[in-house]
Amino acid sequence: MVYNTLIDEHCSTIRRTGSDIDAEQLKTSLDVFVSILKETNDYKLKCTLIGKMTSPLINLSYKNKIFAESDLITHEFLIILRDDIIIDQFHRRNDDDHITQKLLQQITLFFTNLSHNINDSNILGFKHLLFDKILIDELANCLNEIGTYGKYLDDFVLLRSIKYLLLTYKNYLRHPLIDNEYSQIKSIFSGVIQCLCSSFIVDMITSLKYNFSQTLNDSQVLFLDTMPFYLQWYSDYGNPDNFLRILLTDIDDDEIQVNAYRCLGKIMMEADIKMMTNPSKIAAVYIEFINNTIDDPYQKERFHSLLESLKNFVQHDQVKSELIEHNALPLLVKCTVENQFDPIKVQQIALEILLALSFNNDACSFFRQNQDFMNHIRTLVENHIADQSGLQRAAEGLLWKLEEEEKAVAKPSILNLYKYDIMISYSHKDQRICHQIHEQLVKDGYQVWFDKDCLRGSTMVGIANAIENSKYVLICMSNTYKQSVYCHSEAHYAFERGCRLIPIVIEPNYKPDGWLGIIVSGKIYVEFGNVEFKLAYEKLKNEISEQEYENSNQSLLPSSGEKDQINTVFLHPEPLAIVFETNIDLPNCIREWTHDHVRSFLIRNGLGNTLLPLLTCMDGHRLLQLYEICLLNCESMYQSLKFELNEKHRVLLPIADYLNFLHEIKLYIPSNSSNVKTTQYSLLSLTFCNVL
Structure with a gap:
């Protein structure tokens, strides 16, 4: 009774204080919790007490960085949660105690929330918490049992707990690993691959409705979303190619395989290409399967979904040359120019793939030498068909890249005669936060070029004019921005023109790489993804002011002559x-x-x-x-x-x-x-x- 009263008092303080609680207050409460738990020998009573203790902690926002302080992340209370709840419950995973299983789900979710705040100052504390051999072995053994025997696929609480743990390790993997850390968690990676290469993945895809129209259950979420998402952050070279082979070859039913390809497209879009042991082989398999389905009317849907999947695959810089090497260009040109192909499902997607490939000079030479193809895309640009605006936009982008960009880059700039202060370059999927930034900039008196339809109504010529007539170009960086070939085109042009770029990060924990990493290299990022909007916006205004100051000083220097x-x-x-x-x-x-x-x-x-x-x-x-x-x-x-x-x-x-x-x-x-x-x-x- 005394224990309960004491716990209630501290839990009440945590709830009442909320996000304003300081580290010392929280440490005092955790010290009390530890002393109580050490005096409790009954396991079920200990679980009940831990449930009460963690209830207010779980409700703290994951953005609350209080636990990120090294003194708290290494606190003994978290070790107790790891050893007495997570490890013990994974070890007892065959038990049917729903109360303790539910607690396992809550604690693993709590660990995931904590892991959003890993940084250079506390990463050793997180390593001490997560890189426990018993914890890693229990998780890996559980994954192997799922992948080998199909066990626990109906245990939604355990599956959610596995999902939260994988996301926790994924957040750790965002940071460079040291020493033998890869080898320490390699068994988890192997367990994930075991699941993704199992026959159960086929069963899950079989159960999917056309075009993923239903809500996924917990096992489908784990297999088709969380596990591929985990793999993209694992830089070691495993062997997930078997998983890709299963999706491409081991499913006989046409409708099921269509869904499998869509699943593959999602994975390709999210995955880090380093996870694939042989990008060349995967590119070859894609081209082979497209070749086998392109002219078969009975495999139309399969062909369409393969093309969608290829569109996501091509966004990785490393595979562009592989696709060109495997003769993808003539195949894609055929998809674009021949009338039997659907304008939206085939021709538009093929053109967007070709636009992505046009950043390779060999591809550009191939296009320019094909006069029939060049005439075809000119015709697409000139013909305004209401329900084919996406096709026209893709053709305009490619024609700009092939015929206009080089001349536009060479045009001299007229300094100090800008129509706009800022041009915002962003992905349509990130429009909510970008609209908010735009509205605030306008309120503060800036002249801002911003396409509220996200380029739907603007040709590349219009985008180029906006870039040329803007003092600064705001690059709104996220994974979806990097994946968009249209965003790539405008960022590339702004860079080639030598514009003053201000990169902002709008996706939590996003780190630019590939072509986007090159464009923003050496520049200061303004962080919106992990920072409260008001604070982030103030930093953006400060960055604009600093650049204004530097530019005004430069204007006092002698003219170029x-x-x-x-x-x-x-x-x-x-x-x-x-x-x-x-x-x-x-x-x-x-x-x-x-x-x-x-x-x-x-x-x-x-x-x-x-x-x-x-x-x-x-x-x-x-x-x-x-x-x-x-x-x-x-x-x-x-x-x-x-x-x-x-x-x-x-x-x-x-x-x-x-x-x-x-x-x-x-x-x-x-x-x-x-x-x-x-x-x-x-x-x-x-x-x-x-x-x-």
Whole structure:
């Protein structure tokens, strides 16, 4: 009775204080809970007490970071919850005690809420809590029993508890792992793969209605949503290819396989490509299956769902070249130009896939050489059919990419004559938070270009005009933004134009990678996903103000013409020196070059206005180091140099200048340079094209 009164008092304090409770108050309550539990020997009574103690804690918002403080995340109370509830209940998973099972679900959900707040300062505390061998073994054994024998598929409480634990580990996996952490949790990964490669996945897909129109039960959620979601954050190289093979080959019924392909498309859209051991093989399987179904009228639905799945697969930068290598382009062009294909279900999706592939230079060359295809997309752009606006939009985007973008990028900017302060680039799926940001910016007096229909009514020409006429471009980063080929197009154009980009994160814990990571590299992100809107918006305004201040200071500097004169005087004090420096003999070995030799080399090769401002202080040794770094990561170094030149000097670095630099300097590279591989350069243009 005394215990209950004491527990009630502390629980009441936690509820009453809510999000305002401080760490010291909470620690006092947890200390009391621990002392009570240590004096309780009856297991069922202990479970009852823990249920009362955790009730107010579970109701704390997952955004409440109070438990993220290292003193609390390592508190003994959490260890008791782990050992006496989670581990013990997983060990007793064959028991039918619904009260303790329900407690297991509550505690695992509580752990998931805690894991949303993992950061660099508390990650060791979370490791101490989660990387317990007994906990990992119990979870892995349970997964293996499900995957091997189909056990517990009707135990919704246990299935939900497994889901919450996988999400907890997934949140941990968002952060770089150290030491042997991968090997410690590899058994969980293997258990997940065991489930996804089991016959039970086929049974679940069999039970699905057409196009996922029903609510998923707990086992379907675990298999078709949580487990693939967990895999995308596991960077180790397992073998989930068998799962993909099952979805593509081991289901005979047509309607079931259509659903299987849609399931695969969802997984492809969410998954990290690193989880796939052989992207080339998967690309080949896709093309083979599409080839086998494209002309078969009895497999129309199967073909449509495969194409949808391929649209999600192509969003990964790493697989674009694989699809091109496996002759996807002629197949997709056929889907676009031949009249027997549905304009929405086939032609539009095929065009969107081709638009995604157009960021590869080899694909662009293929399209431009196919005059029938080019004429076809021009016709699509000119024909305005009410119920085919999506098809027209895809054609406009591709035609812009192939014929207009390069000319638009080269157009000179007219500084200080902007029509808008800010252009907001966002994905339609993120419209709620983006609308909120837009409304607040307008209230604060900013002139904002914002398409409320998310580009539905705007051609790429209109988007380009908005980008060109905006002082800043707001990049609203999320997974859906990165997956959208239209968002990719506008962000890429803004980057190529050298616009002032302000990246904001609107999805909790999102970290940009791939093409989006390159575009925002080196910039400060404004966090909206994990921060209260008011605070995040203030940070956004501060970032805009800081950039305004920097830009106003730059405007006080000499004009570009005056600056060129000053630089010329500084670098070459006497007019005759310019003639002399550009005509001095260059030593055959770059290691013998002085600063003057480097300047002469750059000027005589037409790089005086682009690379020279960045490399002014370099001698031959340092220039050789730069060249070696370029060979190791050609595309990344181009983006870095381009970004630095734009930030410091407001000058664009043309790709031709970069490639010219790599070509001309090769003549002076010593053959015994240990870091330079002669075969690497022959691959540079191919590698570079794959990224761009």
